[in-house]
Amino acid sequence: MAVAAVTAATVGLSVALAAPALANRGPNGSAAPVVTRAALAPSLVAGRGADVDFVEQEAENATTNGTTIGPDRTAYTLPAEASGRKAVKLTSGQYVEFTLPSAANAITVRYSIPDAPDGGGITAPLNVTVNGGAKKVMTLTSQYAWLYNQYQFSNNPNADLLHPDWWITECACVPSATTPTPTITKPFRPMHFYDEQRLLLGKTYRAGDKVRLTVPAGSNTASTVIDLLDSELVGAPHVRLLAANVLAFGADPSGRRDSADALDKAIAFAKRSHLKVYIPPGTYQVNRHIIVDNVTIEGAGSWYTIIKGREVALSTPAPDGSVHTGVGFYGKDAAAGGSKDVHLSGFAIEGDVRERIDTDQVNGIGGAMSNSTIDGLHIRHTKVGMWFDGPMTNLRITNNVIVDQIADAINFHTGVTNSVVSNNFIRNTGDDGLAMWAEKTANTGNTFDHNTVQTPTLANGIAIYGGTDNTVSNNLVADPIREGSGIHVGSRFGAEAFTGHLWIKNNTTARAGTYELNWNIGLGAIWFYALEKNIDADIQVVGNNFLDSTYNAIMLVSDWPVKDLYSITNVHFKDTKVDGTGTSVVSARVKGSASFENVDARNVGAVGVNNCGSFNFPPTGSEFSLTDLGGNDGGGTTGPWLAPWELPNTITCDDRPPVVAPPAPSAW
Incomplete structure (x- = not known):
C-alpha cells in the first residue's frame, strides 16, 4: 500500500536455509534446464498463481563461472531480495548460461548492479549471446533501484537519519531520548536492489539452445548480480485496421517527440x-x-x-x-x-x-x-x-x-x-x-x-x-x-x-x-x-x-x-x-x-x-x-x-523462540 508503517529497522536474521536442488548436468557438463515457479518445483504450486507466457529459470541453477550468493533472508542484503533467496554474482569477464527449456524469441533478465557512490545510479553493459552467436548488448541501470534510510526513503546513500526521533532497533533505543543521537552506519538500510529488462532476440531459438549473459571485460561496474532469466515466445504484433490509429493524429513511434x-x-x-x-x-x-x-x-x-x-x-x-x-x-x-x-x-x-x-x-x-x-x-x-x-x-x-x-x-x-x-x-x-x-x-x-x-x-x-x-x-x-x-x-x-x-x-x-x-x-x-x-x-x-x-x-x-x-x-x-x-x-x-x-x-x-x-x-x-x-x-x-x-488456551509463550531452518519443501 502507499502508506506504510512509520518505523523501520535493520535488525535482521540470517538463517541457514536449505539449498534448492542442484542443476542436472548433461554429458558435456552443461546444465540441463531447471524450470521453476517462484524458485520452487512447479509441481509444488500447481493450480496456484498466474498462468504466464514465460518460463522462469533461476541463475543459481544455470551454468556459471561466477559466484552463487545466498541463501540469506536477512533484510538489506542482495540474496534476501533475490527470487528463492539466491543469485549469481559476476565480475568482469564472467558469465551465467541458461539452456532454453522451450522455444523462445525474447528474454527478461532480473539483475542488480551497484549504485553510484552518491546515489542516482549507474549504467553498465551486459552481453547477450545465444549459442555463441552474434552479440546483443543490454544496458543495465541502477537508476530505478537502491533506496536507503527510513520511510519514505532516500536516494542518497550518505543521508543522515530522515526521522531522528523514530525508534531504531539497531540501537534498541528511541534516539530522541538519548544523548547524543546514535550514529548510524552509512548507507543506512539499503534496499530495493533489483531491476529487470526485456530483450527481443530477433529470431526464434529452439529448446536446448544456450543463452549466455556475460559481463564484458573492462565493465565499469565492480559486479553484476543475475537473479533469473524468463524466456518467452512472443507472437506477432496485434493489428487493428479499422480504428483511430494514433499515427494519423501525429503520434511519433520513435519516441523523439511527445505524443x-x-x-x-x-x-x-x-x-x-x-x-x-x-x-x-x-x-x-x-x-x-x-x-x-x-x-x-x-x-x-x-x-x-x-x-x-x-x-x-x-x-x-x-x-x-x-x-x-x-x-x-x-x-x-x-x-x-x-x-x-x-x-x-x-x-x-x-x-x-x-x-x-x-x-x-x-x-x-x-x-x-x-x-x-x-x-x-x-x-x-x-x-x-x-x-x-x-x-x-x-x-x-x-x-x-x-x-x-x-x-x-x-x-x-x-x-x-x-x-x-x-x-x-x-x-x-x-x-x-x-x-x-x-x-x-x-x-x-x-x-x-x-x-x-x-x-x-x-x-x-x-x-x-x-x-x-x-x-x-x-x-x-x-x-x-x-x-x-x-x-x-x-x-x-x-x-x-x-x-x-x-x-x-x-x-x-x-x-x-x-x-x-x-x-x-x-x-x-x-x-x-x-x-x-x-x-x-x-x-x-x-x-x-x-x-x-x-x-x-x-x-x-x-x-x-x-x-x-x-x-x-x-x-x-x-x-x-x-x-x-x-x-x-x-x-x-x-x-x-x-x-x-x-x-x-x-x-x-x-x-x-x-x-x-x-x-x-x-x-x-x-x-x-x-x-x-x-x-x-x-x-x-x-x-x-x-x-x-x-487446548483450548494453555499459555505456551516464548517471545522469541530459537529458529530451526526447515528442509526445502517437497511433495506432501
Whole structure:
C-alpha cells in the first residue's frame, strides 16, 4: 500500500536455509534446464498463481563461472531480495548460461548492479549471446533501484537519519531520548536492489539452445548480480485496421517527440466515431496523464507498443498534493463521476519514478473506472502500477505484468466493489503487491484470484485492510522481505471494519513468515493484525499451503499499546498444509479465538502453538483460545503441533523462540 508503517529497522536474521536442488548436468557438463515457479518445483504450486507466457529459470541453477550468493533472508542484503533467496554474482569477464527449456524469441533478465557512490545510479553493459552467436548488448541501470534510510526513503546513500526521533532497533533505543543521537552506519538500510529488462532476440531459438549473459571485460561496474532469466515466445504484433490509429493524429513511434496530444486527439475522434484507438508498434513519449472515459485503447502487444515518459516536476503542487506528474492512463476522479467503459490492452507503460513521494499521482493506471477492463499490459518504473479511488464498480484486471514499482502493484483504495484481479504477475514492488485498502469506504465483493506476487521489498504480497465480502484465492506469494509477509489481514491505516465475510482459499506462500524489524519478532506467512478495531468478521482460511516459512506459518497479533482493547475472533483454518516453519505453526499475541480443522504440519521448528495471548497471563490461561475440530496432524521437533494439552488456551509463550531452518519443501 502507499502508506506504510512509520518505523523501520535493520535488525535482521540470517538463517541457514536449505539449498534448492542442484542443476542436472548433461554429458558435456552443461546444465540441463531447471524450470521453476517462484524458485520452487512447479509441481509444488500447481493450480496456484498466474498462468504466464514465460518460463522462469533461476541463475543459481544455470551454468556459471561466477559466484552463487545466498541463501540469506536477512533484510538489506542482495540474496534476501533475490527470487528463492539466491543469485549469481559476476565480475568482469564472467558469465551465467541458461539452456532454453522451450522455444523462445525474447528474454527478461532480473539483475542488480551497484549504485553510484552518491546515489542516482549507474549504467553498465551486459552481453547477450545465444549459442555463441552474434552479440546483443543490454544496458543495465541502477537508476530505478537502491533506496536507503527510513520511510519514505532516500536516494542518497550518505543521508543522515530522515526521522531522528523514530525508534531504531539497531540501537534498541528511541534516539530522541538519548544523548547524543546514535550514529548510524552509512548507507543506512539499503534496499530495493533489483531491476529487470526485456530483450527481443530477433529470431526464434529452439529448446536446448544456450543463452549466455556475460559481463564484458573492462565493465565499469565492480559486479553484476543475475537473479533469473524468463524466456518467452512472443507472437506477432496485434493489428487493428479499422480504428483511430494514433499515427494519423501525429503520434511519433520513435519516441523523439511527445505524443500525449496525439493520443488525446485519437481518443476524442474514436469516441465521436465509435471506433477503438489503436497504437501500433513503437515507443511513444508521454509525460503526463492520458484521461480515458468510454474508450477502448489497444496496442500491438506489450513487447511492441511502449508508452514511455519522464517524471515532470510541477511548477506548483496540484490540489491533490502531487509535485510531479508522469506517464499514466487515468479515469476521471470519482468526485467528478469517474469513468466507465474503459478498455485498455496490449501495451507497456514505462515510467521514470526514482523516489517515493506518497502524494504524487505518478501511477501507471489511476482514477476511477467502472464497467472496465485492463488486460495484457506491462507496467514498470511507476510509483504504483494501478491505484484506484472509488466509488467504482465492475473492473476486471487480467493478464498483466507489473514489476519494479516504488510502491504497490495494484491497490483498491476505497469504495471499489464487485471487481476482479486475476492472472496477473507481480515482482519487485516497494510495498504491498496486491492490496484492498478500505479507507473511509468499504471495498466490497472483490476477488484477487490466481495471481503471482514475488519479492515485495517492503510490506506484504497480498494485504486486505478492512472491507466486506472479499475473496483471496488461488494465489502464489513468494519471498516477502521486511515489515510484512505473504498474506495480511489488517485493521489499520484508518480502514473500515471487516464485516460480512473474508474468504482466503487455496493460496500458497513460499519463504514468507518474515522478520518484523520494528517488533523484533517473526511474523506468520499469513498474519492478522488488530491495531485499530476488532477483527470479528467471518474469516475462512481454507485449502492454503504455507511452505518454508522463515518464522511462523500463522500469526494473530495486536500491538502493545492496544493489546487490551482489540481482539481477533471468528477465524477458521481448514484443510491447510504447513511444510516447514522456522518457529511455530501458530503464534497468538492477542486475545480472541480461532478454530482449526485438518491442518497438517511437518518440519515445525519450535512449539506448535506459541500462545502469548495479550501478555496478561491470567491464571485461567491465555486470552487466546484454539478450538480443535479434528484432523490436525503432524508436527516437528517438539511433537504434535496441536497437542491436546495446549487446548483450548494453555499459555505456551516464548517471545522469541530459537529458529530451526526447515528442509526445502517437497511433495506432501
